[in-house]
Amino acid sequence: MADGGGAITVKTACPYCGVGCGVTGAVASQGSEGRALSVTGDPAHPANLGRLCSKGTALGATVGLQGRLLEPTIGGKPASWTEATALVAKRFRDTIAKHGPDSVAFYVSGQLLTEDYYVANKLMKGFIGSGNIDTNSRLCMASAVAAHKQAFGADLVPGCYEDLDLADLVVFSGHNAAWTHPVLFRRMEAARARGQKHVVIDPRRTDTAEGADLHLAIAPQSDVRLWNGLLADLIRRGAIDRDYIAAHVNGFAEIEAALAELDQSPAAVAADCGVALDDLLSFYNLFADNPKTVSLFSMGANQSAQGTAKGLSILNVHLATGRIGKPGACPFSITGQPNAMGGRETGGMANTLAGHMDFAPADRDRVARFWGAPDTARAPGLKAVEMFEAVHAGKIKAIWVMATNPAVSLPDASRVREALERCPFVVVSDCVDTDTTAFADVKLPALAWGEKDGTVTNSERRISRQRALFPAPGQARADWRIVADVAKAMGFDGFGWASQASVFREWARLTAYENQDRVLNLSGLSAITPEAYAGLLPVQWPVTTDGQGTPRLFTNGRFQTPDGRARMIPTRPRGPADAVDAAYPLSLNTGRIRDQWHTMTRTGLAPDLCRHAPEPFVEIHPADAEAAGLKDGALTRVITVRGEAVAVAKVTDRQRLGGVFMPMHWTDAFAPSGRSNPLIAPNLDPVSGQPEFKHTPARIRAYRETWKGFLLTPDARGAPVGQDLVWRRIPQDACQLHEFAGRGDEAQREAVRKLLTKGLIGEVVAYDDAATGARREAWVRDGRLVAVLFMTTTGRLPPRDWLAELFALPALDAVARSSLLFGRAPGAPVDKGPLVCACLKVGARAVQAAIVAGAASPDAVGAVTGAGTNCGSCRPEIARMIAASPAASPAKETAHVVA
Numbered sequence: 060m061a062d063g064g065g066a067i068t069v070k071t072a073c074p075y076c077g078v079g080c081g082v083t084g085a086v087a088s089q090g091s092e093g094r095a096l097s098v099t100g101d102p103a104h105p106a107n108l109g110r111l112c113s114k115g116t117a118l119g120a121t122v123g124l125q126g127r128l129l130e131p132t133i134g135g136k137p138a139s140w141t142e143a144t145a146l147v148a149k150r151f152r153d154t155i156a157k158h159g160p161d162s163v164a165f166y167v168s169g170q171l172l173t174e175d176y177y178v179a180n181k182l183m184k185g186f187i188g189s190g191n192i193d194t195n196s197r198l199c200m201a202s203a204v205a206a207h208k209q210a211f212g213a214d215l216v217p218g219c220y221e222d223l224d225l226a227d228l229v230v231f232s233g234h235n236a237a238w239t240h241p242v243l244f245r246r247m248e249a250a251r252a253r254g255q256k257h258v259v260i261d262p263r264r265t266d267t268a269e270g271a272d273l274h275l276a277i278a279p280q281s282d283v284r285l286w287n288g289l290l291a292d293l294i295r296r297g298a299i300d301r302d303y304i305a306a307h308v309n310g311f312a313e314i315e316a317a318l319a320e321l322d323q324s325p326a327a328v329a330a331d332c333g334v335a336l337d338d339l340l341s342f343y344n345l346f347a348d349n350p351k352t353v354s355l356f357s358m359g360a361n362q363s364a365q366g367t368a369k370g371l372s373i374l375n376v377h378l379a380t381g382r383i384g385k386p387g388a389c390p391f392s393i394t395g396q397p398n399a400m401g402g403r404e405t406g407g408m409a410n411t412l413a414g415h416m417d418f419a420p421a422d423r424d425r426v427a428r429f430w431g432a433p434d435t436a437r438a439p440g441l442k443a444v445e446m447f448e449a450v451h452a453g454k455i456k457a458i459w460v461m462a463t464n465p466a467v468s469l470p471d472a473s474r475v476r477e478a479l480e481r482c483p484f485v486v487v488s489d490c491v492d493t494d495t496t497a498f499a500d501v502k503l504p505a506l507a508w509g510e511k512d513g514t515v516t517n518s519e520r521r522i523s524r525q526r527a528l529f530p531a532p533g534q535a536r537a538d539w540r541i542v543a544d545v546a547k548a549m550g551f552d553g554f555g556w557a558s559q560a561s562v563f564r565e566w567a568r569l570t571a572y573e574n575q576d577r578v579l580n581l582s583g584l585s586a587i588t589p590e591a592y593a594g595l596l597p598v599q600w601p602v603t604t605d606g607q608g609t610p611r612l613f614t615n616g617r618f619q620t621p622d623g624r625a626r627m628i629p630t631r632p633r634g635p636a637d638a639v640d641a642a643y644p645l646s647l648n649t650g651r652i653r654d655q656w657h658t659m660t661r662t663g664l665a666p667d668l669c670r671h672a673p674e675p676f677v678e679i680h681p682a683d684a685e686a687a688g689l690k691d692g693a694l695t696r697v698i699t700v701r702g703e704a705v706a707v708a709k710v711t712d713r714q715r716l717g718g719v720f721m722p723m724h725w726t727d728a729f730a731p732s733g734r735s736n737p738l739i740a741p742n743l744d745p746v747s748g749q750p751e752f753k754h755t756p757a758r759i760r761a762y763r764e765t766w767k768g769f770l771l772t773p774d775a776r777g778a779p780v781g782q783d784l785v786w787r788r789i790p791q792d793a794c795q796l797h798e799f800a801g802r803g804d805e806a807q808r809e810a811v812r813k814l815l816t817k818g819l820i821g822e823v824v825a826y827d828d829a830a831t832g833a834r835r836e837a838w839v840r841d842g843r844l845v846a847v848l849f850m851t852t853t854g855r856l857p858p859r860d861w862l863a864e865l866f867a868l869p870a871l872d873a874v875a876r877s878s879l880l881f882g883r884a885p886g887a888p889v890d891k892g893p894l895v896c897a898c899l900k901v902g903a904r905a906v907q908a909a910i911v912a913g914a915a916s917p918d919a920v921g922a923v924t925g926a927g928t929n930c931g932s933c934r935p936e937i938a939r940m941i942a943a944s945p946a947a948s949p950a951k952e953t954a955h956v957v958a
């Protein structure tokens with residue numbers, strides 16, 4: 060539709076987290092003028108009611124075409140679609156003919172649309188006849204899926220977002236919602252202002268924990284003990300719902316017997332979980348007193364070698380108290396990716412077939428009949444980590460990776476890279492070059508957000524439309540179509556859809572096909588017309604009458620088991636897969652930061668999203684830092700049996716003693732030595748196959764650089780080849796900041812300097828002081844700044860903001876020129892500090908100044924600076940800065956983290 064000003068506005072959905080916010084995009088320009096897009100939250104979308112977080116707000120900065128894959132390539136050389144499709148089809152066909160269907164695999168992603176997922180799964184499981192298609196949701200949701208299936212009979216999420224408004228108590232289990240599901244968190248903060256209580260279970264004091272009524276900083280991996288202890292306590296108090304259990308739940312006697320194997324006294328549980336008895340009792344009291352409880356669980360629960368047990372322990376408590384299927388009461392596994400749910404529905408996981416049907420003969424035959432595919436797989440395929448192990452072992456000889464970056468995001472990432480290197484045939488569909496496309500024999504250019512068109516399902520089972528805002532750039536194509544073309548070229552029938560609407564219709568028909576008792580049923584959409592599909596409003600499945608969704612499941616106490624009753628499954632606490640020891644005494648935990656999305660292929664394009672946490676860091680408890688001789692801000696080696704990374708120490712008591720935390724986001728493009736995943740042990744939950752990303756034994760040491768420096772250039776540069784450096788790239792508004800540090804002598808410094816300055820053209824101003832090891836150089840051409848290089852051995856470097864901003868000027872003025880080598884103009888402000896508010900670009904220094912001037916609440920700081928007034932995800936941090944600030948002395952956080 061076009062508004063009065065002529066801009067085209069389109070309603071679509073955010074491509075990031077599983078909240079699934081509705082977005083209204085207004086395209087201001089496209090084509091040869093470059094793309095300009097402004098986005099706002101869609102007030103009519105039930106998931107967000109108009110709100111967006113910092114990442115959603117910055118979507119406009121990520122739609123440029125720079126760096127996009129715009130044509131297929133074979134062996135690095137441009138190819139036509141006809142050639143690329145024929146080659147992929149031939150190599151897969153030949154491999155299958157020679158080695159059987161299980162010698163090939165697809166590794167797909169929760170960032171595909173439902174239509175893409177459906178087509179990829181139909182090709183692999185239905186027509187190639189192998190179960191070898193798995194999704195990155197294996198790293199994310201697999202444990203919750205397994206728990207749901209065991210307890211409810213199918214992968215069903217009972218609740219909806221409205222329950223988060225209605226609950227009196229919300230428990231966050233391994234869930235840093237303030238950063239990872241910010242729009243939902245704001246909604247719960249509003250409920251909290253009305254009296255809702257929040258309990259956070261997380262070894263770290265996250266921003267979610269900071270403002271909560273109670274934070275249980277449990278020992279890593281002690282969740283099962285905590286939840287089982289809660290169940291035992293509720294039984295002791297008589298606070299369980301015996302009528303509900305009698306009518307709707309099996310297995311309670313077995314649970315009681317299993318609980319009796321251990322001392323369930325609060326004192327014993329508190330000791331095992333490493334929390335104060337009073338805190339434990341506060342939690343148990345809150346739980347007993349508030350029937351309207353929602354227990355959110357996320358990666359702190361799922362990403363564990365006992366992830367399924369953690370999920371089941373939470374479900375058990377809700378089943379025993381009948382807190383399920385009721386307004387304001389449910390266990391709630393929250394999804395990470397925008398379409399993790401769609402993948403679980405269509406069969407993106409190796410152990411399910413499609414439409415919540417598995418490999419039981421009756422299910423399998425039904426799906427095979429529906430597809431007209433007699434060769435449909437009869438057994439599950441390999442799960443993600445096992446899949447790449449099979450590639451490494453040479454059992455899988457051709458793999459197609461779509462919409463995920465396994466060279467960065469899988470555990471034991473160096474081994475994954477080895478596997479990709481060895482694999483005879485690697486196909487990667489992506490929108491940009493990544494650490495994974497570096498291994499591709501064939502690269503296929505996919506449509507990106509803003510171009511693709513189809514459906515996604517969010518955490519509350521709500522199906523929303525993603526719609527195109529821009530025409531397809533270059534030769535990029537929809538993922539479903541790329542796969543369908545390969546299927547046709549392999550000689551298979553049943554892939555001839557004219558549009559995504561017809562793919563969706565077929566998918567909806569499958570969910571309804573011979574459906575006696577499957578809750579996942581889209582029969583109300585199975586005859587949807589292209590026009591209705593185009594205008595489809597957000598709706599929660601099951602949808603059995605046209606246009607009418609289902610907010611809550613299990614409202615009648617019936618589950619999808621043969622007897623309709625839920626199953627309580629006993630769980631037993633145990634330690635992490637690998638215990639810490641004298642050599643590796645710390646537990647390495649990993650996860651997310653507020654403003655980056657996974658491997659940074661999109662959020663890394665938005666300078667504003669790169670300034671809250673500009674470079675890899677490791678959070679360390681003050682006592683552990685002291686023991687290792689590490690100061691806040693020091694470059695730190697984090698070492699495990701598998702690998703090593705270097706990150707900036709953040710010394711903080713928000714981290715539990717004995718543990719360290721690293722974000723997962725950095726890649727070769729941004730900080731090759733700051734990647735977390737080469738360190739991670741590939742220990743798996745035996746039931747779900749999900750890796751234990753939250754625990755690997757580790758040790759820390761000072762990096763002890765002997766020199767460091769930074770380079771500012773308009774273009775992005777990689778680390779100089781052949782040098783042992785810690786290298787980080789941090790995008791700025793008008794240039795790229797490269798920070799580096801080394802341990803070599805003068806010869807290394809000189810070698811690095813030569814490599815960095817090679818090819819720079821312009822008038823050079825330089826300053827060199829052998830005594831202090833200082834080297835400062837600037838290049839100016841036609842009055843414009845071309846590059847700036849600062850190096851030092853003494854540890855002091857000037858601030859970066861002023862220099863970085865000079866790259867925006869069409870010409871340097873005299874003051875700027877004469878101040879270049881000081882790194883700062885007389886009277887120019889020092890750095891803004893890390894960006895606290897990414898939405899309104901407010902730095903730590905401005906927030907600090909407002910606090911010093913008397914702003915005593917996040918609202919007051921917001922009134923003065925604007926910080927926190929858009930998405931609000933920085934409000935916990937502002938509150939912390941207020942609390943930490945004796946108004947007179949500037950707090951530590953204002954120091955530039957890379958100084």
Ligand SMILES: Nc1nc2c(c(=O)[nH]1)N[C@H]1C(S)=C(S)[C@@H](COP(=O)(O)OP(=O)(O)OC[C@H]3O[C@@H](n4cnc5c(=O)[nH]c(N)nc54)[C@H](O)[C@@H]3O)O[C@H]1N2
Nearest residue numbers: 233234235239280357358359395396650651653656657753
């Ligand atoms: N900003 C941002 N938001 C995102 C994403 C992103 O990349 N960036 N990704 C999206 C995706 S795909 C996902 S899966 C979600 C994940 O969302 P979250 O699960 O909230 O994110 P994480 O930071 O991975 O982990 C959550 C917490 O688990 C804690 N934890 C570690 N070990 C344990 C333990 O043994 N027990 C308990 N109880 N807690 C533990 C960690 O300390 C961490 O604070 O976020 C989604 N949203």
Ligand SMILES: Nc1nc2c(c(=O)[nH]1)N[C@H]1C(S)=C(S)[C@@H](COP(=O)(O)OP(=O)(O)OC[C@H]3O[C@@H](n4cnc5c(=O)[nH]c(N)nc54)[C@H](O)[C@@H]3O)O[C@H]1N2
Nearest residue numbers: 198199462463464468488489505649650657658660723752
């Ligand atoms: N250490 C550690 N590792 C982790 C985790 C952790 O907590 N700790 N969390 C895990 C979890 S929960 C997750 S979900 C994974 C995420 O890990 P990944 O899936 O590897 O991360 P992304 O960066 O989201 O990768 C998505 C890729 O798809 C591309 N892309 C985007 N849209 C499209 C599209 O429409 N089509 C195609 N073909 N490509 C597209 C992007 O450019 C990008 O390269 O990481 C896991 N890894």
Ligand code: SF4
Nearest residue numbers: 073075076080112115
């Ligand atoms: S909370 Fe943020 S990242 Fe998640 S869907 Fe909404 S705008 Fe996107």
Ligand SMILES: [Mo]
Nearest residue numbers: 198199395396
């Ligand atoms: Mo995830």
